[in-house]
Amino acid sequence: MTKRTYSISELSEEFGITLRTLRYYEDEALIAPKREGQARIYSTSDRARLIWILRGKRVGFSITDIREVLNMHYGKGGKEEQCRVTISACNKRIKNLEQQKKDIDETLEELSSLVDTMTIFMAENYPAANSI
Amino acid sequence: MTKRTYSISELSEEFGITLRTLRYYEDEALIAPKREGQARIYSTSDRARLIWILRGKRVGFSITDIREVLNMHYGKGGKEEQCRVTISACNKRIKNLEQQKKDIDETLEELSSLVDTMTIFMAENYPAANSI
DNA sequence: GTTGACCCTTACGTAAAGGTCAACTAAAAA
DNA sequence: TTTTTAGTTGACCTTTACGTAAGGGTCAAC
CATH class of the missing domain: 1.20.5 (Single alpha-helices involved in coiled-coils or other helix-helix interfaces)
Incomplete structure (x- = not known):
């Protein structure tokens, strides 16, 4: 089994985005990582959502658009x-x-x-x- | 010959954008219509630039990007x-x-x-x- | 027992792309 | 002649998507 969880800075580095951005996406309810104490713990499914978010952004979706599409998947x-x-x-x-x-x-x-x-x-x- | 010039509201209506937007593009040096007194007179080439601008926007170009590309054409x-x-x-x-x-x-x-x-x-x- | 690496929150700042509103002008219509 | 109508500028307002401090917690390592 490969690693199942990621810290915020791991994801930040992997995808070349800032910590601020990841936290912002959480504020905007695009991702909801578990917490260990205060620290965010991202699962592979959180990571998958992130990939969606970033691709969505590249095709010009707004945060609101992306949230809508992600919710569709869940809903x-x-x-x-x-x-x-x-x-x-x-x-x-x-x-x-x-x-x-x-x-x-x-x-x-x-x-x-x-x-x-x-x-x-x-x-x-x-x-x-x-x-x- | 078809019509050679357009008023601001003609273009606004044709492309479904506001007057403000057209003036904004001029402020940002994307179009430079002639003037008749104060009124803006758009030529067919201004209109062509506008088409470029709007398509550029749809593919996610920023105003700055668009200006750069338009300048390329001219330069x-x-x-x-x-x-x-x-x-x-x-x-x-x-x-x-x-x-x-x-x-x-x-x-x-x-x-x-x-x-x-x-x-x-x-x-x-x-x-x-x-x-x- | 402090340094360094990560992590957190709160909160103000900012650039882009216009919206909105007020006050003015000029021409055309009534 | 007054009133529309279409246009103008200028000023301030708004939203989006983060940036950037400011201030503080934790835990291992030296």
Whole structure:
């Protein structure tokens, strides 16, 4: 068995985030590590949540968004109406993310065509330069 | 020929953003519409910049990022060192966006598997419900 | 018996991206 | 001529996502 718990600074180091950030996420009810006295003890499932949080952030989710999605995971199997709401919330997010992918593709195209243009320009005007 | 200029409220309406936002972008040197007296007159190229800005925002660029990229477009064909810097900045952004696409794909998978799970759960527990 | 490594909380600070509100101007409509 | 209408600036307000002290606890090591 690999290690089952993590201290705050272990997670902080592993993911390159500050202690403050981890505590902040707890304040915002995104993670709820056990305590040993006052000290936070993170489980592997806390760590999994953290991975979700960080990926959520990278795709532009707000703290509130992330909390909502995490709660969905936990809340699954509730009342009918609640399920329905969750599903439609998911679908909304999915649509957003798909739009975002399109936006990214368009941006990528523009950026690489800009790079192309400039590379050609460089080759014409500063041919002597080493091309590393 | 289609219309060549736009008022602030035309653009505001077309893109669903507020006047404040358009003025803010000008304050932040992202757009620089001509003036007719005091009133802002946006050209088609201002509008094109705006489209870039809004898409940039959707992919998570900050105002500062967007300004940088817009300046790249304008600055192309400058001094050698400047070109080099621009190209490497572009490449950096490209890498980021590619990572972001991966993150989005992962998130999409998790979200749709969540939807699947819940849909099955619904079908099992509340089969009577109409499935619209 | 103090030093150092970690840990804690409380609380004010801050940058980004606008919102909101007041007071003003200029042109157009009534 | 008065009143809309569309636009302007400037000032302050707000939220988000943390940063940054300030002050203190614990426990092993020297």
